Amino acid sequence: METTAAAPRYTSGQRVALFLPCYGDVLFPDVGRAMVTLFARLGIRLEYPLDQTCCGQPAFNAGHWDEARTVAQRFATVFDGFDWIVVPSGSCATMCRVFYPSLDPALAPIGARVYELSTFLVDVMGVVDVGARFPYAIAYHEGCHARRELRVGDAPLRLLRAVREARIVDIPSSDECCGFGGLFSVKFDELSASMGERKSANVRASGADVLVSGDSSCLMQIGGLMARDPATRGIRTLHIAEVLAST
Amino acid sequence: MIHYDPRAVHGALTHPHGPPGLPATMERIVADKHAAQTQVPWQQLRARVHAIKRYAVANLGWLLTEFEKQFSARGGTVLWARTADEAAAHFLDICKRHGVRSVVKGKSMLSEELELNERLATAGIDAVETDLGEYIVQLAGQKPSHIIAPALHLSRQDIGKLFAAKLGIEYTDDPQTLLAAARARLRTRYLEAGLGMTGVNFAIAESGTIVTVENEGNQALSAAAPPVYVALMGIEKVIPRLLDLPPFLHVLARAATGQKLSVYTHHFLGPEDGRTWYCIIIDAGRTNVLADEATRESLYCIRCGACMNVCPIYRRVGGWAYGWVYPGPIGSVETPQMIGVERAGELPFASSLCGACQHECPVNIDLPHQLVYMRHKAVQRRAMGKGLERSAFRFWARAMSSLPAYKRAVRLARFGTAASARIGWKPGPLAAWTRYRDLPPIAAETFKEWWERRAQS
Numbered sequence: 001m002e003t004t005a006a007a008p009r010y011t012s013g014q015r016v017a018l019f020l021p022c023y024g025d026v027l028f029p030d031v032g033r034a035m036v037t038l039f040a041r042l043g044i045r046l047e048y049p050l051d052q053t054c055c056g057q058p059a060f061n062a063g064h065w066d067e068a069r070t071v072a073q074r075f076a077t078v079f080d081g082f083d084w085i086v087v088p089s090g091s092c093a094t095m096c097r098v099f100y101p102s103l104d105p106a107l108a109p110i111g112a113r114v115y116e117l118s119t120f121l122v123d124v125m126g127v128v129d130v131g132a133r134f135p136y137a138i139a140y141h142e143g144c145h146a147r148r149e150l151r152v153g154d155a156p157l158r159l160l161r162a163v164r165e166a167r168i169v170d171i172p173s174s175d176e177c178c179g180f181g182g183l184f185s186v187k188f189d190e191l192s193a194s195m196g197e198r199k200s201a202n203v204r205a206s207g208a209d210v211l212v213s214g215d216s217s218c219l220m221q222i223g224g225l226m227a228r229d230p231a232t233r234g235i236r237t238l239h240i241a242e243v244l245a246s247t
Numbered sequence: 248m249i250h251y252d253p254r255a256v257h258g259a260l261t262h263p264h265g266p267p268g269l270p271a272t273m274e275r276i277v278a279d280k281h282a283a284q285t286q287v288p289w290q291q292l293r294a295r296v297h298a299i300k301r302y303a304v305a306n307l308g309w310l311l312t313e314f315e316k317q318f319s320a321r322g323g324t325v326l327w328a329r330t331a332d333e334a335a336a337h338f339l340d341i342c343k344r345h346g347v348r349s350v351v352k353g354k355s356m357l358s359e360e361l362e363l364n365e366r367l368a369t370a371g372i373d374a375v376e377t378d379l380g381e382y383i384v385q386l387a388g389q390k391p392s393h394i395i396a397p398a399l400h401l402s403r404q405d406i407g408k409l410f411a412a413k414l415g416i417e418y419t420d421d422p423q424t425l426l427a428a429a430r431a432r433l434r435t436r437y438l439e440a441g442l443g444m445t446g447v448n449f450a451i452a453e454s455g456t457i458v459t460v461e462n463e464g465n466q467a468l469s470a471a472a473p474p475v476y477v478a479l480m481g482i483e484k485v486i487p488r489l490l491d492l493p494p495f496l497h498v499l500a501r502a503a504t505g506q507k508l509s510v511y512t513h514h515f516l517g518p519e520d521g522r523t524w525y526c527i528i529i530d531a532g533r534t535n536v537l538a539d540e541a542t543r544e545s546l547y548c549i550r551c552g553a554c555m556n557v558c559p560i561y562r563r564v565g566g567w568a569y570g571w572v573y574p575g576p577i578g579s580v581e582t583p584q585m586i587g588v589e590r591a592g593e594l595p596f597a598s599s600l601c602g603a604c605q606h607e608c609p610v611n612i613d614l615p616h617q618l619v620y621m622r623h624k625a626v627q628r629r630a631m632g633k634g635l636e637r638s639a640f641r642f643w644a645r646a647m648s649s650l651p652a653y654k655r656a657v658r659l660a661r662f663g664t665a666a667s668a669r670i671g672w673k674p675g676p677l678a679a680w681t682r683y684r685d686l687p688p689i690a691a692e693t694f695k696e697w698w699e700r701r702a703q704s
């Protein structure tokens with residue numbers, strides 16, 4: 001709320017921290033490296049507090065709020081002193097920005113400094129063209145947290161449209177959930193997979209070479225399903241940071 | 248005791264088994280809703296009805312007593328019920344007092360909460376549903392699978408077969424013929440009935456009027472034809488003034504069916520001479536929703552069904568899977584509060600938390616947040632997240648609380664996945680994931696390892 005009316009702007013010399021989702025560290029390290037490359041090109045030396053682990057969302061969404069609070073409070077300590085915290089995930093950003101206050105009101109200020117990548121670039125830095133080149137047909141999948149909690153709006157698409165030689169194609173029923181949902185994906189695996197299969201079919205219908213998203217978790221779900229179907233096996237999945245880092 | 252079987256719900260919620268045509272039907276209804284929204288300043292109306300409900304729910308006490316005063320002044324009698332049992336007892340008392348043997352029912356989900364049909368049958372009173380969908384479901388001996396479209400799970404052909412078997416007509420799947428058959432049978436029932444009942448969409452405190460909306464005309468007949476009328480009303484239905492009603496009428500029909508307005512909007516102004524009216528005002532667990540600040544907004548619900556229409560879970564499992572009267576996201580929040588977290592605590596977990604429900608809700612109820620909150624409540628009450636899961640999250644919280652512990656956990660995960668691959672066994676969550684999906688491998692070099700190596704070089 002404090003940032004939507006007149007979004008604060010990044011000014012040169014401020015400290016910007018990279019927060020990488022916990023699963024991202026071990027499963028998608030390329031996304032982190034792409035973030036470093038991308039921000040270096042924009043003249044920002046990302047700092048990475050090595051002590052960081054997780055925002056606490058897995059426990060929070062599972063109902064284990066005491067455990068989530070412990071991890072969230074640690075997040076606040078680790079990222080204390082940074083002007084901006086940028087995370088390549090709409091879901092982790094939602095946890096910090098939207099849900100931290102319900103865990104502990106004292107976490108609201110740190111939560112408000114956390115930005116999902118595309119909104120940080122477009123709204124905070126005022127950058128749309130990051131100088132990327134990516135000669136493929138791209139379908140963009142927006143995570144539900146980014147869409148409905150953060151309301152990132154057209155920020156990711158504006159960034160992608162500015163990418164040289166990229167062609168953006170539309171996914172039918174693009175506002176439907178991919179079915180990941182964290183613990184939901186394994187507790188209700190059949191339902192989750194059923195939702196993902198519909199999404200995969202729609203991605204296939206888009207005619208994209210590459211499926212791009214601001215959340216690696218959605219890509220893990222959709223990509224994991226597409227890999228098992230010969231009709232979709234050829235469609236690559238990439239985080240938007242990786243596309244924006246490409247030249 | 249309310250009928251709710253947690254084990255049956257667990258089984259029904261975990262796999263897609265809804266009617267095959269359900270997703271397409273729901274998509275069509277949501278598309279109609281979106282088209283209807285463009286005819287009015289939708290977001291302003293949402294904010295307006297949200298604000299009216301917030302005021303009404305915050306002032307329930309005096310609004311309800313004001314309604315009672317005004318309804319009584321118009322010649323009606325208000326009865327209060329703390330529980331479904333008390334409400335049903337009131338209803339049966341009224342039947343007894345007036346020597347009622349036959350009841351015509353307008354659509355009311357609250358009467359489902361009361362299990363009124365079963366109770367009336369036990370008392371030897373013949374009750375018939377007069378809403379076409381409800382009539383079909385009653386003939387089939389089933390429960391509604393949707394709060395607006397109770398027979399959504401049945402095809403035209405299913406209904407043709409049902410009518411042939413139960414009404415003795417020749418099989419047809421022509422909707423007009425089927426409708427005429429139902430109408431012919433219902434018409435006589437209104438005239439025979441000793442009592443008619445309906446639900447309540449809105450109760451106007453300042454005037455003591457009951458407002459109901461419908462498309463078929465059966466509510467009007469149920470309320471007006473028999474000598475005795477009973478309105479079943481949840482405590483959350485009261486709004487302060489008649490002036491507060493129009494924005495609700497703008498959003499309700501649009502959100503429910505994509506109509507600009509329901510075919511009929513009735514204002515029941517009080518009994519004519521020789522007729523008797525009752526309004527049973529019922530809590531039945533609503534004050535549990537009210538008392539918990541985190542779920543209070545759920546009482547703003549106007550029962551339009553939009554949240555379930557858009558819900559990817561509802562579309563896959565159908566309404567019965569939720570085990571009680573209210574399916575979909577609103578049911579997953581309200582049911583545990585109303586009948587007990589201990590029994591229905593699993594419901595809010597059957598969600599990817601995509602938030603489409605709130606996005607479609609005409610009253611802008613924060614359903615996804617309430618779903619997460621109800622998960623927390625279920626874990627707190629030890630209805631969910633017990634045993635191994637609780638230990639796992641404790642272990643996880645420790646692993647996330649220091650860098651060395653985190654690194655140990657990563658090493659353990661590497662070792663674990665390698666061992667799992669060797670022995671060909673996977674722990675539950677991993678098995679559940681890989682049943683349908685590939686999992687990316689744990690990176691040979693994590694980002695942290697890369698960052699440290701880069702810092703050293």
